[in-house]
Amino acid sequence: MTLVQHELNSRAVARTYELDRRHVFHSWSAQAELDPMVVTRAEGSYIWDGEGNRLLDFSSQLVNTNIGHQHPYVVEAIAHQARTLATVAPQHANDQRSEAARLICERTPGDLDRVFFTNGGADANEHAVRMARLVTGRPKVLTRYRSYHGGTQTAINLTGDPRRWPNDNGDSGVVHFFGPYLYRSHFDATTEAEECRRALAHLEQVIELEGPQTVAAVLLEAIPGTAGIMLPPPGYLAGVRELCDRYGIMLIVDEVMTGFGRTGAWFVCGDEGVVPDLLTFAKGVNSGYVPLGGVALGDRVADHFAHRAYPGGLTYSGHPLACAAAAAAITVMERDGILDNARRIGTEVIGPELDRLAERHPSVGEVRGRGVFWAVELVADRHTRQPVAPTGGSSPVMAEAVRTAKKLGLLPFSNSNRIHLVPPCTITDAETREGLAALDQVLELVDTLVLGEGTGTGADDDR
Structure with missing residues (x-):
């Protein structure tokens, strides 16, 4: 790099920083204390x-x-799609959304063979909860402390970390419970087996005390991510699935962070033989190259809305640039091991x-x-x-x-x-x-x- 080029780059960087501090309002931050x-x-x-x-x-x-x-394959897929069809309203079918949906559904567990596309993980969780409440006719959702499900209004109330506190008015229909975390066990457990058994007993007690007939869903991160990457002990996810079945509750598994290869599997729940009623994803589906998330759903939810309208949607649901990136990313993941x-x-x-x-x-x-x-x-x-x-x-x-x-x-x-x-x-x-x-x-x-x-x-x- 020549001295002139270096000077031009330095000026461009300074201009970027100056405009950011003057005009950009950052998330989760005290604005005056930032130095991005x-x-x-x-x-x-x-x-x-x-x-x-x-x-x-x-x-x-x-x-x-x-x-x-x-990644050059995904970048080129986005560029090609931009030249072909940069955007289209979600009520119309387009080839990239159809292909991305096929590739996702081939990798989700069980009968989760339909996808409702969103713009990211937070609105995926919002819509999964809305679906569960509409299908069951029940208001409450149970989520664990030490969890994160997004920054939109329902999603931040679903969250179980301190970012919820300034946004929580206690009227969201969300009830939190303790999940397994052996290193800082809430159940005085000394082994993974004890932690699993006592955590499941605790969750069942919460269900019973809240009234099973009032609980629409249990929502869990497959592995809590931002809150600490706390691997659930063997049998825990299966145990939650069994509790949900026993009480007629839907199981929503949040794989926004864990999905699409992060743990060495397409999805943690599939790797552990657990099929949720709803599975949410985002992030790794196309590595964030274009914003995309979604809800994978099975027959129970799909059948409920077969002849009644689902009351929800987004302008950019299944955006062709985002879906082209997803189709390319999944193809690359499979092709390159x-x-x-x-x-x-x-x-x-x-x-x-x-x-x-x-x-x-x-x-x-x-x-x-x-x-x-x-x-x-x-x-x-x-x-x-x-x-x-x-x-x-x-x-x-x-x-x-x-x-x-x-x-x-x-x-x-x-x-x-x-x-x-x-x-x-x-x-x-x-x-x-x-x-x-x-x-x-x-x-x-x-x-x-x-x-x-x-x-x-x-x-x-x-x-």
Whole structure:
């Protein structure tokens, strides 16, 4: 790059930042306290910031770029569709929506062979809940604490983390319950089997005390994502399915974050042999290249609306650019064995290396995950399991950890006291090890900040 080109790029970056701070209102943020990073380009597993620094994207942005950045096959599919049919109203059939629906339904479990397309995950959950309430004629929906289902009005009330609090007037018909989380068990469990059994007993008690005849649905993330990547113990999802069947309640599984390869499977519930009544998706369906989400539904819901109108819709439902991206992304995932890569990376690289880091660093309370969907929980004390930041908040320790990661060329996803490792499903072994080496240095810093000097190795492994 010539000196002139560098100067022009610097001016463009400065202009981008200036206009952002002047005109853009950011989500989930105190506006005056923001200092957003300018991103100028991306490719594969990397992004570049406004200063020309290359960062390994271990966040997949918002856990959605499952096929990596700027995949040429998908980019060309979008460009081709834009030249052919850039937009069309949703009441008309178009080839890309039909093809995307076919490809999705071939991968959903059981009889989920119809798709209602939305613009993203939040409105997918909104519509799934609306469908369940209309089909059952019941008002309530049960969701777990430590969950996230979106930022629209119903979805934020369904959410079980602190972002709900400023938006919750207690009139949404949502009742929260505790899900399984053995590391911080609400049920005094000591084994996964105990945690599963007691969590299911708790959910059944909530159903009974709320009145089963008032409950339309239980809505669960297949694996809670933003709230901590807490893998449900074996049998939990099947147990919830059985409870729903027993009480005539619909089961909605939110696979917005977990779907389309994130865990090494198309869908977690399908991988575990559980068929929900409704399944919501977004993010990885086309890696976020064009906004798209949806609800997959089976015969019970479809039959209910066979001769009565479904009272809901969106101007951009099944938008041809978004669906072209989805059809291309699913084709690439199948063709290139991307799910197999995600599963192998988790089993052979991330899992073993995180176990090693947990032994080495006393600030690591627990590591957990599957595929390319992992969380490292950071604590100030392994015995008390005191987190280094509060739920839904941050701390100087976490802020410094994220700053250090970026200086080392790693872009992590962080929430509360956790660093999430959620790279693209296409990441290579070498790239993964590059990111984990940077994480090792970040954890050295955290050890020092929370435990003092000289505690970065040979740690007490009482976790």
